[in-house]
Amino acid sequence: MEFFFGLLQTRRSKSSWINLTFLCSMLCMWTSVECWSYFYSNDTMSWSDARTWCKVNYTDMVAIQNQEEITHLNSWLPWKKTYYWIGIRKVNDVWTWVGTNKTLTEEATNWAKREPNNGKRVGSNEDCVEMYIQREQQTGKWNDERCGKNKTALCYTAACKNDSCQHGGCVETINSHRCACFEGFYGDQCERVVECNEEEVTVPDKGSVHCTHTNGNFSYDSSCQYSCEEGYQLSLSRPLRCTVSKQWSEQPPTCELVQCQPLSTPERGSVTCSDPLGSSSFRSTCVFACDEGYELADTPQNTLQCEASGIWNASQPFCVAVQCPYLQELDNGLLNCGDDADVRFSFGNTCSFSCALGYQLMGASRVTCTSAAEWSERMPQCEAITCQNPEGAHIIKNCSRPVNDLRPASTCSFTCAAGFELQGAHSTLCSEDGQWSDAIPTCKAIGCPAPEIPSSAQISCSPSLSSPVSAGTPHPLGMVCMFSCDEGHELTGALSMECAHPGQWTSTPPNCTAVRCPQLEAPENGHVNCSNSDPVFNSQCSFTCNQDFSLDGHDLLTCDRNGNWTGETPTCKAPESQLAAITGGAAAGGALSLTGLSLALWFLKRLRQNANKFELNSNSDIETPPQTYRNSIDSLI
Template identity: 50%
Template sequence: MSFWTSVNCWSYHYSQTKMTWQQARTWCQEHHTDMVAIQNQEEITHLNSWLPKKSTYYWIGIRKINDVWTWVGTNKPLTEEAKNWALGEPNNANKDARRSEDCVEMYIKRQYQAGKWNDERCDKQKTALCYSAYCNYSKVNAFTCVCYLVAVRCPAISVLENAVVNCEGDTKTKYAYGNSCSFSCLPGYNLVGTKALTCTASAEWSGNVPYCQVIQCSKLSNPQWGFVRCSDPLGPSSYQSTCVFACEEGYELTGSQTDTLLCESTGQWNATQPSCTAVRCPAISVLENAVVNCEGDTKTKYAYGNSCSFSCLPGYNLVGTKALTCTASAEWSGNVPYCQGIVQQSFHCYTGKPNLIMNCSSNNSELAPGATCSFNCEPGFELHGAENLQCSEDVQWDEAVPTCEATLSQVTLIASGVAAGGAVSLSGLSLAMWILRKLKNRASKFDLSR
């Protein structure tokens, strides 16, 4: 198997395997015309461009015969003007006559001295370089050429999605040797690969065909206390993607002029990503004679979900709820309360009353909230209820006011006095019961809670 290209009146071929110089000539003669005979510098330039690089390089049709470098196809000596030796060559580096360097190799795609010749031992293994004539009559190796100029063609470039391809030449020649194709992408796409390719002499493009990749924007994430929903027609976070942001109840979007972001052809979103911030209720103004305690710091104490508690200074009653919470609608859960001064009440009606004796921590006639009083009864009466009471903030006793009831000895004494005077005709027992009921009714009138 061989690979080939054509220039002027003949085509070039090279073997896929390595062989000695003699084996190479035999292979060329069996499959083609003969080993390559270099005609001019343009031919050298073409071969160096077309042939692939081989580590051992290529055999060509020159050999030393009777100590003269000779073109083997024409059996003519190599003329001085046709010589193309590399610097310092030929040098017959091997001085052993049995292993002398009598054959010629051509450097292809060598870093230095590319296209030049070097004398080499004929038993070395190298790639055969041949030509085939497009003719029946000789001017090259005794043939006369009839020329058919056939340019090699590279594979057609298939339609590339989202790309623009511009090639040199017309529809018949745009993929021919030497012509180039340039590539660009539609808006919203990046070119991956080279911007231009050239068809080489080996009928291959000078590189891989590029492609267009959709541009991507940075990935968006759900904001704290919110979420984002995206539509991605060309792929996640890609060109033409749209993302809509929303917040949980009690929060609102801040930090952006829009709730919808669009990925543009530049690879950037058209606006900054918004965030979610808690809604704020109206600030609570300073309340007279009140103490207000709110959750959070100075920036967040009126934010959604936080609460404020209210209490009053001594001598004032709270009118309204004890606590308010900022709701999702940015309104407090109720009306703001206020503190109302307590109307001082006089308890002088109890002073000097029979039976119940009251001793207080402050003046009995002007009992203020917080005052405490102890109670006991006059001799002959018994205390029923709490011995100690405290006046609360709303000017109410913390328990029911106690009462005094007559003892049995007192009832007997009264009954005896009445019987001795003959004031009534009832029996002693009936009289005693009547007096006891009267005393109970009288004691109930001493209720301090009125």
């Protein structure tokens, strides 16, 4: 098949140029294929001006596509002394096709021998490319040149139009073009599209499908995206696409129930699950609980739910032992909770306490962490071993250390306050166990023995026997006791006595003796009968007369508190007949004795009057010698 060139030469206002057009062959005309056209300028110009000229008047500078095109241009273009600029230039030190902005690959190069060499002139780079046409040597080859040189511009007009290919790329060929259809399209102008079977796109149970059609219903590149209801997930997440082979890229997926990772029963705990749709699936709920003494760790909730995402709404909890409060080391003591630091204060663990030498544990020696996160006992303390302060009433102590810090080996000695004597050890030693070696002594008040209280006597002491002073002993030093006699008795001895050191009374108790009355004689011609043989206070004497005699006076006399009888001794009077005889018989001698008898009666009466003036009970404080007064004539002799 032959090709023809048509050479057209015209003149423009500023430059002249020659239009070299490929004349389509008979084949071109028969197939209505548009041809490529080449143009070159009549004037020479720099590379930049040449490209501008080509773009203004045509498509762009010539982009050499293959060796066949080079051969064709070399055979038909006229020889030019300056040769032709083509569309290659160095961009950022890389040779680049300026029309497509693509890097010149090694296999597409057509450099002349020893080119490109960037020239020999210093400071002047050869960044543009010329092509040798009609040259004797290396014709059709390329050479790098300075872009400022003037050469002939070689341009082209593409054969491809915007509508040459509907769904493909237009490939320029010499005197023609062809359509390279995009994937999924075919036909001379790529006007037809591949189609897939619509019926193969099915809707799954618990799901739906939505298709998008870029190139027509269920045709190439149509995409069908599946989705599932909440709690269900696709067996295949990728969408279905209509491929170039007229087949869908995948089989339609199904909607499967979302499954969460199965939960395990925590150690020291339990889990109870509710599965309305399936085991460990969407909407499954699991409740966790821990054994006594254990609690869920690091989570505020004990219920987990399987969500639509296939993930539990929280991480699986685990049970840990409850923790009791941290125990501090004892002052002057040791705390031992075992060697495992992780469980020192955990449920069930036991801690023991001990004290340093010289200290004793006050409280429990062992505590255990309970399920309530509390220790079974209160925290003990180590207290210094001390003996108790030796105290006692009226005791005076002298200790080797302060009384509030009586450590082992401390000593205390004891004395008593004045008026008291020590009962027990005079000193004691504090032993290692905090006990005194001897019992603490007591102070006993120094006192007198209880005084003997005479018969028919009363005693009154100061201070009183019931006063606090008398609490230690009923008769302390300084006590004074006063004595008095009952009615009808008289005191013989000291009226009072005092308790003096070393616990002796200053005198002996006195005596109280009953008051005595004069001995009564029976009246003449009569009798006397007394209650006591000794006529003491309250003694009574009754009188009677012989037969035919009558009593003249009181028939009963009593000895009073003063030692006097309550009346005169009565007489027994003779009958009247005897009285006359006695009177006559006595007449002779009566005259002689009348005067003497009258004198005797007067004298006795005076003695009785004088005796009544004396008190039988003596209140005198004079202790010696005691005196006793009697109502009798003997006391006056």
